[in-house]
Amino acid sequence: MDTERLYIWICFFFSIALAAGGAILFFQKKAIREIPPSRFLQYFLVLVYAFGFYSIWSNALFHLFFTERTHEAIAQLPEYLTLIGIPFLITGMFMLLLWALNLLEKKPGKFFLPLASLLILVMLLAYVAYKRFDLLANVRQLYALFIILTAFVAGSLLCFSGVKYVEKKPRRILILLVFFFGTIHIPLFLDRLATFIPELIFIFLFFFTTTFIGVYFAYTVKVPPLKPEDDGGAASFERFIREYGITGSESEVVQEIYKGKTNQEIADKLFVTVQTIKDHTHRIYLKTNLKNRAQLTSLLRKYEHPAMK
Structure with a gap:
């Protein structure tokens, strides 16, 4: 025993x-x-x-x-x-x-x-x-x-x-x-x-x-480089979408968040409910392993392109 x-x-x-x-x-x-x-x-x-x-x-x-x-x-x-x-x-x-x-x-x-x-x-x-x-x-x-x-x-x-x-x-x-x-x-x-x-x-x-x-x-695991690509801002944003698996609807929300718009303003522009915007934002945070808009905005600066300004 x-x-x-x-x-x-x-x-x-x-x-x-x-x-x-x-x-x-x-x-x-x-x-x-x-x-x-x-x-x-x-x-x-x-x-x-x-x-x-x-x-x-x-x-x-x-x-x-x-x-x-x-x-x-x-x-x-x-x-x-x-x-x-x-x-x-x-x-x-x-x-x-x-x-x-x-x-x-x-x-x-x-x-x-x-x-x-x-x-x-x-x-x-x-x-x-x-x-x-x-x-x-x-x-x-x-x-x-x-x-x-x-x-x-x-x-x-x-x-x-x-x-x-x-x-x-x-x-x-x-x-x-x-x-x-x-x-x-x-x-x-x-x-x-x-x-x-x-x-x-x-x-x-x-x-x-x-x-x-x-x-x-x-x-x-192979970690992709963090620096933006050299072939222009648009390509860099496409790289962001590709790397993090962002959908078309989520990419629209990402661009509006980067412009500093509120959930209500984004919902009005995209003709959806505020809850839909919150759901998209939650999934974006999960995919990017971030917690808030400030962190997301900081990450997006590395992929900035004219559509986001």
């Missing part, structure tokens, strides 16, 4: 080191902030780490401190904690999907993400209906299946389309890492982690793979 406790604590502190080290290595790469998809990968790391400690480790540590003779109500505590942590996992995995989508040179239609989400949900519900098991007692199998399906979709996106910011070889490794992240959950889905050693190996691989995806992307 003492040896088992030692292994659990070693793995726990390794998990902390991987999460902290991965976050530090990823966030210290300031240049990566110029890459719009990196924002989604940041969210993926933070949310999946939160799920890992909140749900996965709560189950492992519970069995460290409580015995099999624990009262039945307390014995179900890990399952309840896992359920509470599920929103972190769902949001984090969809951030992984958005990261993959924003890396593509040619994005699929706007209905791809809703359809992919619906397909994953249908497969999960079909599995529950087929097995007819207690949801609370088998929540780990369900979230394992969700991760497997979502990772497969994200990895497939990077396989079958051109990718921005990442060269051919790093792209292949990133694809393998995403698929591997899903693959390590197969034993959990099949309920083959009955003893504590396989469980600890799984937990270690969970944190290690999550960290490796973020760090490898941060250190292999």
